[in-house]
Amino acid sequence: MHGFSTRKKKGKPETDFTVRRKVLLVFMLGAMGLLAVRAFDLQVLRKQFLKQQGDMRHVSSVSVSAYRGMILDRNGEPLAISTPVQSIWVNPQELAGAEQADIRQMEKLLDLPDRKINNLIVPGTKRRFVYVKRRINPHLAAQVKALDVPGVYFEREFKRYYPAGPVSAHLVGFTNVDDVGQEGIELAYDSVLRGTAGSKRVIRDGKRQIIGDVEAISAPIDGRNVQLSIDERIQYLAYRELQSAVLEHRAKAAALVVLDAKTGEVLADANHPAFNPNTRTHLKGSAFRNRAITDVFEPGSTVKPFVIAAALDGGYIKPDLKIETNGIYRIGRNVVRDVHNYGTLDLTHVLKKSSNVATSIVALEMPPDYFWGIYNQLGFGNAAGIGFPGEASGSVLDYQRWNQFAQATLSFGYGMNASVLQLARAYTALADNGVLHSVSLLKRDRDPEAKRVFSEKTAQSIRTMLEQVVLKDGTAYQARVDGYRVAGKTGTAKKAGEGGYKEKKYLSIFVGMAPASDPRVVIAVMVDEPSAGAYYGGAVAGPVFSKVMAGALRILDVAPDQEETMPVLISKTPDLVAQ
Known part of the structure; x- marks a missing residue:
């Protein structure tokens, strides 16, 4: 008998991904929708904000150097001026x-030692800034x-340039590589000359090169100019004659100062040996010393006129x-000597012959406190107050510690x-x-600090x-000057050293x-x-004075006053002998 089979058909394996595809599709469409919304938000709604954010990734602040003020002479001629230059730095990581x-070529152009730049490239270095060469010519920087x-x-950046070179180097001084004053006027007036650096925002490209300015954050404030009392023409003349004297007399060094007798302005301040402030390589600090202002010495017979003036003015x-000099003068166990026995001298010949004996006799006629007071009023033992770095004060022993021999010397x-x-x-007194002037390195029309020390009659005498x-x-x-009457005094002083005064050092x-x-x-x-034979002040320093004075008077257009016959002082009174 045929019957119906009750056995079910085997179903297909679960291989249908329809649901999964639908879920994935919905997810992808949703994501695309979100991206579209985000893109719309970024490109339309928030466009300006994002542009600003992008710019910020390429915008940075940089310093803007301030122009350093010029140093000028009294006639406006530049003694120090800044010129724009380029400095090169590297980021070792980049x-x-x-x-x-390219690195070797750069080293060659910049005259750097081989592998100097390569030595900066150290694996794992964290350094991002190293100067390679400062203040180079813009043309070289372009190469x-x-x-x-x-x-x-x-x-x-800016590089300091000194047109007069060594002529005014000791006075003007110089700046360092960061344009900060280091010596002289550059140091003394650094805060005035330097100014204040500014800043600005710039755009950099992918190589961090500046490709444009965005805005100024703060403008640089340029330094102010400083006008000195120096006359560059007289300064050059003084420098030239001083250099010539050092070479001629084989001297160790020399210094010279020219003052305006009416205002106390410094018209020239020359020193030798000199240095070139534009190329200062391999120089020691002592080379920068302004001997005329910072070094002191025993002035010798040049102070004798003040002794005579003080005694006359005080009525002593x-x-x-x-x-009566006799060539020697005994003070206790000590002796003051003259080079020669000048016999009897009037006051004019005391100075003319530069008698130590006669001057000592005059000095001992004055009370110590009065004598010391005149030296003090003349500025000895006190800095002149010109504001120059390292300015010397000098010294005069306090009168309370004097004995008669100290007063005489x-x-x-x-x-x-x-x-x-x-x-x-x-x-200047x-x-x-009789009016003593303060001194100034800055140009001025008058001296507000002038003070009387001697009477007019005494000074003229x-x-x-x-x-x-x-x-x-x-x-x-x-020391004479053709066409002009000259008044002056020589000094020849032995140099002091360890153990006393040095022989043949003057x-x-x-x-x-x-x-x-x-x-x-x-x-x-x-x-x-001086070591070439001559050493007396009149023979060595006198000719320098003559040449510089002659030139200075011509430059300043001062009329000659030379008379046909020079006045000769003849005493008509009986001899008075001071013992």
Whole structure:
């Protein structure tokens, strides 16, 4: 019997992914929808915000150097000026990918030692900034830039340039590689000259090169100019003659100061040996020292006019005094000597012959406190106050510690010390009829701090006496100036050292003024250790004074005052002998 089969058909295996496909499709469509919404949000609704964010990834702030003020002479001629230059720095992390040939070429262009740049590429270094060369010529910087070396960047800076070079180097000074004053006027007036750096936002490309400015954050404030009292023409003349004297006399060093006798302005400040502030390689710090302002020495006989003036003004001696010298003067166990026995001298010949004996006798006529007070008023022992770095104060032993011999030696410039500037300043009291001037390195029309030290009559009398010093039988005939009456005083001082004064080591000094009838210019000259034979102040420093003074008077257009016959002082009173 046939019957129906009750066995079910076997179903197909579960291989239908319809549901899964639907789920995946819905998910993908949803994701695409979200992306579309996000794209709409980013490209339409938030476009400006994202643009700003993108720009910020390429925008950075950089410093903008301020222009350093110029240093000018009294006539507006530049003594120090800044010029734009480029500095090159590298990012060692980016430099690792540079071609070696390009690096070698860059080293060659910048005159760098081999592998100096390669040595900066240290695996794993965290350094991102290293200067390679500072303050180079813009043309050279353009050549390096053309190499397009990755990781090499350029920065605009300023380089200081000194047109007068060594002529005014000791006075003007110089700046360091960061344009900060290091010596001289550059240091003294750094806060005035330097200015304030600014900043700005810039856009950089993928290589971090600046491709455009965005905005100024703060504008740089340029430094202010400083106008000095120096006359560059007189400064050059002083430098040239001082250099010539050092070479001629085989001297160790020399210094010279020129002052305006009416205002106390410094018209020149020259020193030798000199240095070039534009190329200062391999120089020691001592080379930068302004000897005229920072160094002190015993001024010797150049202070004798002040001793005579003080005694006359105080009434301790009479103008017609005559002194018997005998060549020696005993003070206790000590002896003061003259080079020669000058016999009997009036006050004019005391200065003309530069008698130590006669000056000592005059000095001991004065009370110590009065004598010391005159030196103090003249500025000895006190800085001149010109604001120059390292300015010397000098020293004068306090009168309470004096004995008679100390007072005597102080009358001819031993036992005290002063700078060339201080010595020149003291002579303004004789040049301007008894009025002592303060000194200034800045141009000015008048001296607000002038003060009277001597009476007009006394100052004029001393000037007349000092005119005799430059006559043929005086100690400084070589200091005369054709067409002008000159008044001045020589000084020849032994140099002090360990254990006492050195043999055959001298300072040759001359300080004078012209025209003597109404002085306009005061010049002080000091030559250190002349060793070619001559060493007296009149023979070594006198000719320097003469040449510089002649030139200065012409430059300043000062009329000649030379008379056909020079006045000769003849005493008509009986001899008075001071013991």
